[in-house]
Amino acid sequence: MSDALKELIYKIADDQFILGHRNSEWTGFGPMLEEDIAFSSMAQDKIGHSFALYTMLRELGEQDPDTVAFTRNANQFHNCIFVELPNGEYDFSLVRHFLFDTAEALRFEMLLNSSYEPLALLAKKIRGELRYHTIHANTFLKKLGSGTEESISRLQKSLDYSLPYAMGMFEPSPYESELISEGIFGGEEKLREQWTKKLRK
């Protein structure tokens, strides 16, 4: 049970930690001040979430959060490849933000019912922040996805490029059946279905 739980927490934490850092790279470079602030603020939220999760891992016998965050090498990280890709142009960052944060909000929505109480409590606590992130993504995707010919074709190109990486967010863990039967997490397959449904309703 413990290995399954740790693997689950590690991958969620690492996703937040790495994408949080990518978001922070927009600080001072955003296409407009408002977006600069938004990405910086979401970066803080995400790194805050990763800290909460690394602290949870500490309770499960892992090393302290700083050691876990700063001394592992790439092959010890469990984040999906999608979040580590360089920011590229703003269009890619926006599309990734939209596709990732939708999945992340759904993941934590599922975790509201987790039998592992600390995860359920965290999911409840950060609900508002995740909601703000998806509202932000939706607003800008709508704005630019129906803007000019250039903004539409740029976003389309980034969307096409992103989808295989986005599907990689749902890579099954070796512990799926255990997590599901223990009621810890509903599983990647279920998460992917919900996310897809949101894409293709």
Place this chain on the structure above:
Amino acid sequence: MDKKVEEIIKQTQLQLTDLKLQKPVFGGRSGKHSEHLQPLLDEMSEVFRSDPSAEW
């Protein structure tokens, strides 16, 4: 999460290609990453690694 992704995409002029045709990029969950992760980690941990025992 009130607004579903498809609904959002429908309100734009973007097209969503068939997800069944996508080949997922797996590997990250088991530590197999792209060449972009290690340089990012090196940058992120530079201060910490300069003196891991420092008290802040």
